[in-house]
Amino acid sequence: xxxxxxxxxxxxxxxxxxxxxxxxxxxxxxxxxxxxxxxxxxxxxxxxxxxxxxxxxxxxxxxxxxxxxxxxxxxxxxxxxxxxxxxxxxxxxxxxxxxxxxxxxxxxxxxxxxxxxxxxxxxxxxxxxxxxxxxxxxxxxxxxxxxxxxxxxxxxxxxxxxxxxxxxxxxxxxxxxxxxxxxxxxxxxxxxxxxxxxxxxxxxxxxxxxxxxxxxxxxxxxxxxxxxxxxxxxxxxxxxxxxxxxxxxxxxxxxxxxxxxxxxxxxxxxxxxxxxxxxxxxxxxxxxxxxxxxxxxxxxxxxxxxxxxxxxxxxxxxxxxxxxxxxxxxxxxxxxxxxxxxxxxxxxxxxxxxxxxxxxxxxxxxxxxxxxxxxxxxxxxxxxxxxxxxxxxxxxxxxxxxxxxxxxxxxxxxxxxxxxxxxxxxxxxxxxxxxxxxxxxxxxxxxxxxxxxxxxxxxxxxxxxxxxxxxxxxxxxxxxxxxxxxxxxxxxxxxxxxxxxxxxxxxxxxxxxxxxxxxxxxxxxxxxxxxxxxxxxxxxxxxxxxxxxxxxxxxxxxxxxxxxxxxxxxxxxxxxxxxxxxxxxxxxxxxxxxxxxxxxxxxxxxxxxxxxxxxxxxxxxxxxxxxxxxxxxxxxxxxxxxxxxxxxxxxxxxxxxxxxxxxxxxxxxxxxxxxxxxxxxxxxxxxxxxxxxxxxxxxxxxxxxxxxxxxxxxxxxxxxxxxxx
Numbered sequence: 001x002x003x004x005x006x007x008x009x010x011x012x013x014x015x016x017x018x019x020x021x022x023x024x025x026x027x028x029x030x031x032x033x034x035x036x037x038x039x040x041x042x043x044x045x046x047x048x049x050x051x052x053x054x055x056x057x058x059x060x061x062x063x064x065x066x067x068x069x070x071x072x073x074x075x076x077x078x079x080x081x082x083x084x085x086x087x088x089x090x091x092x093x094x095x096x097x098x099x100x101x102x103x104x105x106x107x108x109x110x111x112x113x114x115x116x117x118x119x120x121x122x123x124x125x126x127x128x129x130x131x132x133x134x135x136x137x138x139x140x141x142x143x144x145x146x147x148x149x150x151x152x153x154x155x156x157x158x159x160x161x162x163x164x165x166x167x168x169x170x171x172x173x174x175x176x177x178x179x180x181x182x183x184x185x186x187x188x189x190x191x192x193x194x195x196x197x198x199x200x201x202x203x204x205x206x207x208x209x210x211x212x213x214x215x216x217x218x219x220x221x222x223x224x225x226x227x228x229x230x231x232x233x234x235x236x237x238x239x240x241x242x243x244x245x246x247x248x249x250x251x252x253x254x255x256x257x258x259x260x261x262x263x264x265x266x267x268x269x270x271x272x273x274x275x276x277x278x279x280x281x282x283x284x285x286x287x288x289x290x291x292x293x294x295x296x297x298x299x300x301x302x303x304x305x306x307x308x309x310x311x312x313x314x315x316x317x318x319x320x321x322x323x324x325x326x327x328x329x330x331x332x333x334x335x336x337x338x339x340x341x342x343x344x345x346x347x348x349x350x351x352x353x354x355x356x357x358x359x360x361x362x363x364x365x366x367x368x369x370x371x372x373x374x375x376x377x378x379x380x381x382x383x384x385x386x387x388x389x390x391x392x393x394x395x396x397x398x399x400x401x402x403x404x405x406x407x408x409x410x411x412x413x414x415x416x417x418x419x420x421x422x423x424x425x426x427x428x429x430x431x432x433x434x435x436x437x438x439x440x441x442x443x444x445x446x447x448x449x450x451x452x453x454x455x456x457x458x459x460x461x462x463x464x465x466x467x468x469x470x471x472x473x474x475x476x477x478x479x480x481x482x483x484x485x486x487x488x489x490x491x492x493x494x495x496x497x498x499x500x501x502x503x504x505x506x507x508x509x510x511x512x513x514x515x516x517x518x519x520x521x522x523x524x525x526x527x528x529x530x531x532x533x534x535x536x537x538x539x540x541x542x543x544x545x546x547x548x549x550x551x552x553x554x555x556x557x558x559x560x561x562x563x564x565x566x567x568x569x570x571x572x573x574x575x576x577x578x579x580x581x582x583x584x585x586x587x588x589x590x591x592x593x594x595x596x597x598x599x600x601x602x603x604x605x606x607x608x609x610x611x612x613x614x615x616x617x618x619x620x621x622x623x624x625x626x627x628x629x630x631x632x633x634x635x636x637x638x639x640x641x642x643x644x645x646x647x648x649x650x651x652x653x654x655x656x657x658x659x660x661x662x663x664x665x666x667x668x669x670x671x672x673x674x675x676x677x678x679x680x681x682x683x684x685x686x687x688x689x690x691x692x693x694x695x696x697x698x699x700x701x702x703x704x705x706x707x708x709x710x711x712x713x714x715x716x717x718x719x720x721x722x723x724x725x
Contacts, residue, residue, distance in 0.1 A: 628654025
């Protein structure tokens with residue numbers, strides 16, 4: 001070759017090399033996806049993610065899925081071309097949970113999820129004139145007309161192409177409706193045996209379906225009656241939807257139905273309104289079953305009125321333990337008020353625990369809010385108190401701190417439950433606040449001889465430690481008490497018993513704390529008389545003759561601490577062996593006996609020789625037997641039978657057969673009388689001139705023989721006489 005030709009050959013080779021590099025023909029296997037290539041993995045080997053011709057292999061519904069390759073394959077729900085979690089499509093090609101949506105709304109698989117001509121409602125996934133909705137698998141009028149299987153908002157790219165999609169939708173930009181990432185598997189049509197149809201023209205050529213063939217996506221066995229599977233909107237040769245489409249096919253796990261003939265699944269609420277995170281647990285219901293543990297109801301007959309999808313749904317069906325819509329229970333009480341809390345301490349109030357009480361048992365745990373008027377008192381638990389399920393009340397635990405609100409000694413707590421609210425006051429004590437003696441109750445008491453009576457000593461505030469209060473009786477012969485009583489820490493009071501002596505008398509019970517003291521008046525009435533009694537009886541006079549024999553009287557005594565009105569009361573006589581009492585003598589109006597006072601009733605011939613004058617005169621109504629008989633007193637209703645319940649007191653003497661207990665059988669001298677004892681140890685001598693002479697006549701054991709003595713000298717007393725004791 002001449003040298004000059006070789007000089008031309010070198011520039012020509014360079015030019016050819018440059019032209020080759022700038023050529024539009026793709027080079028398969030160079031790792032760069034060039035025009036005309038669908039993939040390029042850097043080699044020309046078959047069997048890997050990209051075939052040797054750099055054209056994506058058709059993906060069938062039963063093919064092996066490769067997550068992250070940008071193609072929705074096999075059982076994948078999504079494939080965004082990466083395996084980054086949290087970006088809407090997880091690294092296992094399932095949707096990020098919070099991005100899943102319920103397809104059971106009015107624009108989804110709807111209430112008609114799979115009839116012969118529709119996979120949804122008339123505006124949804126496949127009526128005769130539509131295989132989708134505005135935001136679904138087609139355009140407003142058709143997802144598969146003769147000119148296009150997609151629109152701006154759905155399966156197309158919005159660029160005016162004449163096919164059903166792009167790389168990420170229903171097509172690859174080629175003149176048909178299917179690619180490896182769509183509902184079809186072929187490059188030249190909208191469906192093959194493994195896609196949404198078998199036609200070869202495009203993604204849909206007629207109104208009644210999305211393709212012209214018998215096994216196309218819009219036939220009676222496709223989006224109409226078969227609402228989808230996990231991967232697509234249809235499980236096999238006769239389906240036309242994808243995993244994100246509720247149009248042609250109304251359901252998959254993220255759409256409206258898990259099976260061939262159902263439009264609802266675990267995340268749907270269209271025709272089947274319920275699953276664990278929706279309104280019901282069933283796969284084929286939704287209108288009648290509403291709830292599980294995470295919804296507002298557990299029944300099987302609800303979902304129509306409570307389609308609860310969350311934990312804050314109260315609906316018509318009020319819920320379970322994690323439902324915010326439980327039935328409100330009204331407040332019944334918040335108290336007791338006026339209790340105490342000690343600064344620096346936490347716990348229940350004292351001496352009584354503050355409680356919040358409901359009107360009925362809580363159906364589930366009920367939380368009530370309690371607010372305080374002062375920072376000196378706060379409620380533990382963030383101002384919330386729980387009434388457990390089945391309970392009617394709960395103790396309120398408080399913390400006290402005087403330093404948090406100086407100068408404040410009490411706080412008003414307000415409990416609120418819905419529209420109900422109640423208040424209670426809590427007083428705040430210093431750590432070592434001293435207690436003072438406040439009361440000794442009762443302030444006065446009448447105690448029968450030998451009996452006991454309970455007294456209560458109270459402090460002004462609960463002491464921080466156990467505190468002793470000293471006790472005494474004045475005079476000591478009146479009775480006995482313990483030497484001290486202890487008021488326990490954080491309480492206000494303590495009780496003790498006074499035991500009366502047998503002898504009647506009057507005095508005080510005294511309580512002492514430091515320099516403070518409190519006293520109660522006590523009257524001891526002997527052995528228990530607590531009503532008006534017959535205290536002395538003269539059955540015959542001191543002289544001789546008829547007039548002297550009728551010189552008789554009945555003396556009454558009031559051992560109680562209160563005045564007794566005896567107007568209209570009756571005094572009756574019965575002979576020693578008589579069967580009944582006479583009608584008796586009625587005391588005049590205005591008759592009464594003062595506490596520990598006397599009242600004297602005498603015959604018409606009663607003539608005291610320097611003694612007490614009678615307060616009432618029975619004239620000749622009563623004639624007493626000297627050797628024996630019965631005398632009784634009773635209220636105005638007293639009849640004549642021997643056992644009349646209106647009887648207040650009676651005395652059987654001498655040969656009487658109907659005394660209280662036993663009659664006092666001996667009779668006194670002419671100038672003597674029968675007298676009731678002051679106490680069990682009284683004698684005739686002590687009653688006349690001895691230690692019991694001025695102690696009243698309160699002994700009453702309902703045994704005349706034990707309660708009376710014979711006086712040798714009678715001593716009648718009337719209203720004007722000194723009170724005893």
